[in-house]
Amino acid sequence: MNIKTVTVCGSGVLGSQIAFQTAFHGFDVRVYDLNDELIGKAKATLSGLQTPYQQDLHATSADTQAALNRIRFFTDLTQAVRGSDLVIEAIPEVLDIKQRFYSELGKVADAHTIFATNSSTLLPSAMMDFTGRPERFLALHFANRIWRQNTAEIMRTARTDDAVFEEVIQFARDIGMAALPIHKEQPGYILNTLLVPLLGAALELVVGGVADPHTVDKTWMVGTSAPIGPFGMLDVIGLTTPYNINRNAAEAFPRRAAVAQYLKENFIDQGKLGVATSEGFYRYPNPAYQNEDFLT
Structure with a gap:
């Protein structure tokens, strides 16, 4: 397993949950968003996730604090993704916003970094040419309340490298998800x-x-x-x-x-x-x- 450091871009409801779930399972996590105000909100959201993890998963306060300690925060995209093995994008569900984001991300991320969109309805093929690395790009979709609704839909495109597909499936398992491989693009994946x-x-x-x-x-x-x-x-x-x-x-x-x-x-x-x-x-x-x- 080559994925050790994960960057989550977008710190909203689901982005914060993805970050916490990943850190809870021992990965080093970076959270990126556009400004300090959004990062401040994310920190509050992430801190608040300790309670449901303790209630629903019977985690200890030491467990959840350790997860928070594994998360760092960035408003500079280059710094956020430098050295990252996987970038999970969880920004607004608007195609041109995502396309512009991947154009910027592709310029600053390391060559080995895998990109994954958490888009709930948009097809990854609509974004892959903007990434500059379509063979290292796919969809990784989580449901809300991911510590309980622990589905992870991994959907490849026709150009996704087989090894990348398998690596992200294993990553999903490693962060406690039920990994659901999708071998052909389907609008809405399975769940939606x-x-x-x-x-x-x-x-x-x-x-x-x-x-x-x-x-x-x-x-x-x-x-x-x-x-x-x-x-x-x-x-x-x-x-x-x-x-x-x-x-x-x-x-x-x-x-x-x-x-x-x-x-x-x-x-x-x-x-x-x-x-x-x-x-x-x-x-x-x-x-x-x-x-x-x-x-x-």
Whole structure:
């Protein structure tokens, strides 16, 4: 196994989780973001991850503090990736932003460094030519709350080197993930191929005036015995990602434009981004769907 030092670019909800999970399993981790304000938020987020790791994984405070001690922070991309064996990109789900980022990354990273996008819907082939090293580029997609929802979808392109593909699969296993190899590009990978239509249908029911979010969630939870409904899931994911997904799809699917506008006006513009901001379709830390009488 050649991967020892990992840089995570993008310190949002999932970027921070990827960094902590990787450090928790003994790797040296660098976190890169654009400015000190974002890094400050990341430090607070990472510190807050100690509690769920202790509660859900029964980690000790010494274990989680050791993970934090393995993480360093950078606002200079060159410094962040120098000597890194793997760079995991977790920046906004906007294709031209990712393409520009890889153009810059390819200029400053070491020749041996593997690049992996955590994109949830965009195909790696849409970015690979911007990396300058398509044979050392692929997708490595994590689900939110990765210490519990520990899936890692490793999706290659037609140009990904076989050895790189296998090395990243092993890395995923080494950080405690269920490694799920995907041998052919598929929009949405496996998880989101299944999940995105559900969430999209739920949003369209609400935007179309058919039902309110809580009623949709009650329907799903009662009908399937699921512990959470689609709007609870959206809050966990964070509403920025579904907003960007629907905005990106609006040209091909006009009904998605109404969904994107609904999310923008009612949530994004008001800073209600889901669990991370303590409010989305529900208020946190005690969302209504966890109340005993929610389904009655």
